[in-house]
Structures are given as C-alpha cells and as structure tokens.
Amino acid sequence: MKHYIDFHEDVGIEELDYLLDIAADMKAKTKAGIEHHYLKGKSLAMIFTKSSTRTRVSFEVGMFQLGGQALFLSNNEIQIGRGESIYDTANVLSGMVDGIMIRTFKHSDIEDLARYGSIPVINGLSDDQHPTQMLADLLTIKECKGDLKGLKLAYVGDGNNVANSLLQACAKAGMHISVASPKDYTCPEKYVLQADIDAAVTGSKVVMTEDPYEACKDADVIYTDTWTSMGQEEEKAKRIEIFKDYQVNSELMSAAKKDAIFLHCLPAYRGYEVTEDVIDGPQSRVFQEAENRLHAHKAILVNCFLNS
C-alpha cells in the first residue's frame, strides 16, 4: 500500500525526484490545457477536523482535474465528530472509496486509519507533520533555483509540524537546513535524528540553533510559519512574546543571499512571524508556492492510487 503519511518513511530519496518530475508534468499539462484523467472513476474521501483553504481546494480540484472526484467530510458532518472509531471509519471508507486524505490533530489517528483500512492514506496535516506541503515547497524551490542539492534553507520560528517536515524533506533533497527557534520551541529530537540519517546519505547539513541570524546567513531560502498553530489558540498571547525576536523582516532577510527567496506555507499573520514588506515584497514566492500545492498533490494522488 502506497501511503503518504510521513515524509521520512514514505518518500524514498530517488522517489522524491520522481514525484517532483510528475508534479512538474502535471503543472505543464494543466497550464497547456492537456487532459490528464489518470484517476478516472476514482474517489477520494477528504476528512478535515481542522480548517483548511489550500489543502482542501487543491485536493478537491486536483481530483477533478485527474478525472476523479473528492468528497469533503468535515468534523461536523462525519460520524468521527460524534465519536465513531478510526477502526470503523477506516473499514467503511475502504469499501466505498479509493483513498483517504485526512487533516487532524493526532498523528497516530492517521497512522491508525492506514493500519486498519485497505486503501492509501494521505496526511493533509497533523499536529506533528505536514508532508504534502513539502512537495509543493520543493517544487517551488526547484522552479526558482534549479537543482535542489546543496542549497541552504533557513526556517525561523516555531519548531512545529511544518518545521518537522521541512527537516525531513530538505535532508532527503540534499538541501542544507538550519532551524532557528527559541530553546523550548525547537523541533523534537526524533525529526533532527531522521534528518541526520538522510543528510548523511545526500551530503547535506542539519543545524539547530536559537539564533535566527546564524540560521539565515547565506541562505538561499528563508521560510517561516505562524507562531500559533491550529489547536494552540489559547497560547497566542504568550507565544507572541516568546517569538518576538524570530520575525522574518528585511533586516533578517539581508543576512541571506541577495537572491534568496521567501516562503511561507500560509496562512500568514503579517506583523507577527513576517513583516508585510517581506511577504509582499520582491523576494516572496508564497503564491507560487500555494499554487504548487495543486500540482504537487496531483503527483501524490497519482503515485498513491496507481502504485497501491
């Protein structure tokens, strides 16, 4: 079964090149108006227990463009929201659809869905990881910079789901990654160790620091994310105080290479993790990155559906 749950476990180093090639091909075909109904007659169930704009729209439109259909199942509508078990949900959906994309809180719920079901499962974000975002990010970096190998990405801010997946993805791609976070808000050791393992193979370097300037020095890509992720709303005021020195602004951008690009998975909160002049400025590629979710997700869908 070809799942896409954990970038470290589910995406091989060579497979990553293959996925990026398919994503680029999907983009070219979409732009040229060439029909690509590789998933004709297939259905994707999309379970969301957290909000989404990009992930929902890109998977739904992606399935349509691939000749299939997607079903949006929010927590209010699906019985999981009223306590139906992951076991029963996995078995029921396995009999009716060809794949599941799920965005939820507990990462283990996504793993359980895959364990109990008999169809591919795609992780549309958990508290721990955001792997679908990574393929779109790497595609964007590749489009802007060419070869990924040897580039340096600096992530500044919360050691959250996006940061964990970036560690996994950059190491697989042979990109150097530096993560700058406050002491108690860095990525869990597990993700640093995973990145170290792949980095040893791909020849990249993984650096964890508390100093945003050290992280951003000579970087090709500067990346940040919200200081308050979904589910942490009550900590918002405390987090604004803790992360105030981790804002990506023009001064921090100037530590990077002159031609560095700025990325953000979005949604962004201008004036907090990033200033308006940076996210809306000439180095920002955030909307190209957002559009690439569509093309990258189509590559993930085709790979999961046709190779399971």
Ligand code: CP
């Ligand atoms: N970046 C991202 O996953 O966006 P959504 O929360 O809008 O899906």
Ligand code: NVA
């Ligand atoms: N870290 C953010 C990412 C949103 C796409 C969150 O989990 O809310």
